[in-house]
Amino acid sequence: MSPLSRREFLSLAAGAMAAAASVPRVGATASPAGPAQSLNATARARGMRFGSAMSFAQLSDPRYCELMRTQCGIMVTENALKWPQTQSGPSTFTFGHGDALARFAAENGLLLRGHNLLWQKSRYLPDWVRHYDLGAQPAKTLEKLLYAHITTEIKHYPQIVSWDVVNEAISARTGALRETLFTRDLGPELIDFCYHCARAAAPHAQLVYNDYMNWQPYSRAHRDGVLRFLEGLRKRNVPVDALGIQSHIGANPRHPDPPLGRPQKMAWRGFLEAVTGLGYGLLITEFDVNDNGLPSEPALRDRLIAAYARDYLDITLSFRELKDVLTWGLVDKYSWLQHIAPRADGTPKRPLPFDSHYRATPLYFALAEALRTAPAR
Numbered sequence: 001m002s003p004l005s006r007r008e009f010l011s012l013a014a015g016a017m018a019a020a021a022s023v024p025r026v027g028a029t030a031s032p033a034g035p036a037q038s039l040n041a042t043a044r045a046r047g048m049r050f051g052s053a054m055s056f057a058q059l060s061d062p063r064y065c066e067l068m069r070t071q072c073g074i075m076v077t078e079n080a081l082k083w084p085q086t087q088s089g090p091s092t093f094t095f096g097h098g099d100a101l102a103r104f105a106a107e108n109g110l111l112l113r114g115h116n117l118l119w120q121k122s123r124y125l126p127d128w129v130r131h132y133d134l135g136a137q138p139a140k141t142l143e144k145l146l147y148a149h150i151t152t153e154i155k156h157y158p159q160i161v162s163w164d165v166v167n168e169a170i171s172a173r174t175g176a177l178r179e180t181l182f183t184r185d186l187g188p189e190l191i192d193f194c195y196h197c198a199r200a201a202a203p204h205a206q207l208v209y210n211d212y213m214n215w216q217p218y219s220r221a222h223r224d225g226v227l228r229f230l231e232g233l234r235k236r237n238v239p240v241d242a243l244g245i246q247s248h249i250g251a252n253p254r255h256p257d258p259p260l261g262r263p264q265k266m267a268w269r270g271f272l273e274a275v276t277g278l279g280y281g282l283l284i285t286e287f288d289v290n291d292n293g294l295p296s297e298p299a300l301r302d303r304l305i306a307a308y309a310r311d312y313l314d315i316t317l318s319f320r321e322l323k324d325v326l327t328w329g330l331v332d333k334y335s336w337l338q339h340i341a342p343r344a345d346g347t348p349k350r351p352l353p354f355d356s357h358y359r360a361t362p363l364y365f366a367l368a369e370a371l372r373t374a375p376a377r
């Protein structure tokens with residue numbers, strides 16, 4: 001990872017100072033979990049909801065459970081409802097982990113999101129699907145597989161209010177539909193098929209298309225591709241209600257220079273205007289900030305992260321169509337980013353609103369302020 005140039009550092013630091021001026025510090029009134037008003041209460045006051053991903057393992061961490069209870073109004077299952085976790089063979093469904101998370105959500109008054117029914121990247125399909133004997137009528141066989149998977153899973157969780165039906169269908173590099181064994185035989189209509197199955201099984205749930213296009217220049221082909229894709233779905237009357245903006249923001253180890261990139265704010269606003277102009281709702285589904293390449297010193301790093309996040313959230317939350325903000329976890333030590341391109345200095349990343357000692361960080365307050373100052377829905 002290239003170190004910060006003096007100019008980059010100064011510009012980041014200036015942004016951080018401006019943001020810090022408007023962001024309350026972790027002060028005497030803040031409990032270890034943050035200030036009295038939870039993120040969800042702050043979101044509710046503006047007609048939104050705040051929530052987070054949770055994994056099965058985190059159910060055994062009382063402090064994590066406490067943060068879910070006190071800060072969130074909605075939970076998304078991190079891995080428990082993905083295809084490989086829920087169906088180990090054509091007629092073998094295993095919902096144990098998902099059921100445990102769903103129980104926790106119900107007991108604590110959290111709404112539930114389901115993630116995801118089809119991840120359009122071949123490596124995330126179960127092995128048995130990849131090697132399935134498709135027989136003489138491959139298209140029919142594949143439709144049957146998809147139908148069974150989607151329908152069984154959705155019907156098992158009638159309480160789920162919002163589903164990521166298809167995840168990451170568009171190539172970030174080219175903007176075209178990613179190819180899989182499903183597109184080979186079913187063509188692009190495979191996507192339509194999934195949403196029609198989902199709508200039939202869950203007439204009242206929100207059906208979401210979820211992807212990771214973002215505000216960086218390298219993401220332009222991705223944004224354009226997702227927009228074309230959403231236009232096509234609208235034209236064909238496919239029942240998709242909203243775009244899930246994953247929001248894994250910050251450094252991208254594949255595009256390392258400079259650490260936080262060069263956000264294109266106008267282009268991002270334009271993208272969100274175009275998406276909402278097509279009649280789609282919006283939600284932030286997997287927010288976190290990758291701090292690869294940022295200085296080691298935690299306090300400085302935290303300020304840079306918070307300022308960058310605040311900028312992103314202010315633009316994105318200015319759209320009244322956006323009703324839900326979910327982070328991809330609450331506590332730094334559990335973040336998936338710890339396992340992806342570790343920082344050059346070997347220190348743990350600080351991508352989430354609570355540090356590994358469960359203390360609210362400046363990112364927490366950036367989230368709180370962005371929610372508090374967003375236009376009311």
Ligand code: XIL
Binds near residue numbers: 078079167246286336
């Ligand atoms: C990640 C999980 O956090 C990891 O535990 C897992 O090993 C891989 O998947 N986009 C998505 C999420 O839609 O499902 C991914 O979650 C993160 C990127």
